[in-house]
Amino acid sequence: MMRVILEVKEQLKPNLPIEAECITPKNFLDPEREFHVWKGNKELDLTDIFHVRKDGNAKSAEQVEITIRGDSSHIKRVGEYMDGGKIIIEHDIGMHCGNFMSGGLIEIRGNADSWLGREMHGGKIICHGNAMDYAGSGYRGEKKGMRGGLIEIMGNAGDFAGETLAGGEIIIHGNAGDMPGVDIKDGRLTIMGDCSRPCGNMAGGECRVFGTAYDMLPTFRNEGPTTIDDVTVTRFSGDYTSRGLGTIYVVNCKYMD
């Protein structure tokens, strides 16, 4: 088992974003590997940004656990292309955390910035705080977003959560913002709280809203009541702007009429 502790050093220009896609468990297996990060237009060594402590040995990514301490709210792309092992982030994390991730676990004890788990394929992300916009979404112009794995957000999510969702599962325990699951194709999006305008242009997949869906789109057909885990919900099929192959379950909904 290898434990890596990365403690963020105090920064001279603390608001400049730092891109650190090299922080994945697999990369720490090679003792000779150099770690470079980018701060603005300057390429720096990992040790310029973090106090790095490494204990133990590991033979595979699964045996590596990385802990990020200190103010990491401006550090982007942590865990990008991660395929195994564990990353624990003790505070907030910057954008694009867990992009393209295919395995392993990322645990964020603070809040996550936008594009959490963008185009994720597998593995698990748990965010104990809130996530900003585009959690589990796709990239600009891309047809498919998240394709597999699980994102669990204990707090609230911003707008466009699960945009172009094409597989896997997103669970939001708080509220979601506007247009969660817009252009959703497959997979499952669960919102325990409220949201507005879920699943516009839905082509497939499933969305469950256990609070109120405000400004519900008129192009979903009410298919009557049903129950999920003893909770009475209304089932809707849609979106009939296309073939109406998706399903939304909502406890309450309001229309903008």
Add this chain to the structure above:
Amino acid sequence: MQEIKDMVCPFCGCLCDDVTLEIENGEIVATDNCCAIGNAKFLGKNRLKNPIKKVDGKWVDITYDEAIDTAVDILLDADRPLLFGWSGTHGEAQCVGVHMNEILGGVIDSTTSVCHGPSILAIQEVGHPGCTLGQVKNRADLIIYWGCNPIEAHPRHMSRYTTYADGYFLDNAFRNRKVIVVDVRETETSNVADEFIRIKPGGDYAVLSSLRAILRGKGDMIPDSVAGVTKTQLIQVAEMCKTCKFGALFFGVGLTMAKGKYKNVRNAIEFVDDLNRHTKFTLTPMRGHWNVYGANEVMSWMTGYPYAVDFCRGVAFYNPGETTAVDILARKECDACMIVGSDPAAHFPHSCVEQLRDIPMIVIDPFQTMTTTLADLQIPVAVTGIDAEGTAYRMDGVPLKVKKAIDSDYPSDTEILTRIYDIMLEVKGL
């Protein structure tokens, strides 16, 4: 007095190219064929006379050489410079800007990100069923203006291309061309519409979805009222669109910046796409700045992306919401800024303007603006279309040569930017 005909107006995306200017003693004294806004630009006064620099909180006059050296120092010292604006200058200057951004490792963004940026995001998702304005003028028998007010913002749009224009393939274009206006309030434009759809703010997406469902024969499921629009009107409008010979949908910031942003535009594009199963229909964004389309063209062909291009790591990265000027400023992620032909202090949110105040800022602009008050350095330049010339793109993507009317001592944007760029190359040993 000298009269120059067929000049191009450098104000809005219509780029009217039939303007007549009257010149007396090397100054423009009158215009003809121009709208009130274009006229005001041609006759604009209060040009800044020479470069100015803020020293201990006071403005000091400096020479162009000093100004260029100061600009180079500010930009080369930065770890994440932001080069913003670009829609108010010609394509040749924009090219130099992109080259400069590449060697600086900065972020280049145009005013697109605060107007039709969402349109481009939607176009990247589902394409652009567009055409030139000439096609609209000569063929379209149905015009939709969605979330825009051309009578006040693009004053000659209707007379040159739509409602009041003659069409080669239309008999009695004025009577036979129908106009639908969609907006959240009555406007000058809605007053001349054949059909006015008044939507509740934020209801565009639901209305577009409903229209699409009606087109697909699912009208039965639509409730009696959608975002303030009656079902009867929705069915009527869908029928008008389906039965026209050639429809053209123009949309403005009322659609792109309303709740849902680019997904509204995507829905509009898909609505137009659905209509093309029944008739010919096209869609054109009502671009604001005269050369904002050009900024997108230049950045696309040079970097692969139309705006918000981040070169910090030496290669182009694009992600509006992350690399757009407003987001970078609000998150205080840049440490120097150069503004070319734009006035962000007048238009950006307060937190962004605060960041502009707190970092070194260079402004390249002919006039004193709100942004001047926050700048550390301003370099006055010639105005394209008046005393400088260059290429600009109309809102439908047609490039036009913007000619100059008079000579002046002011250098053009291209000259100033090239001088800054050349010194940067020298300093970097490139």
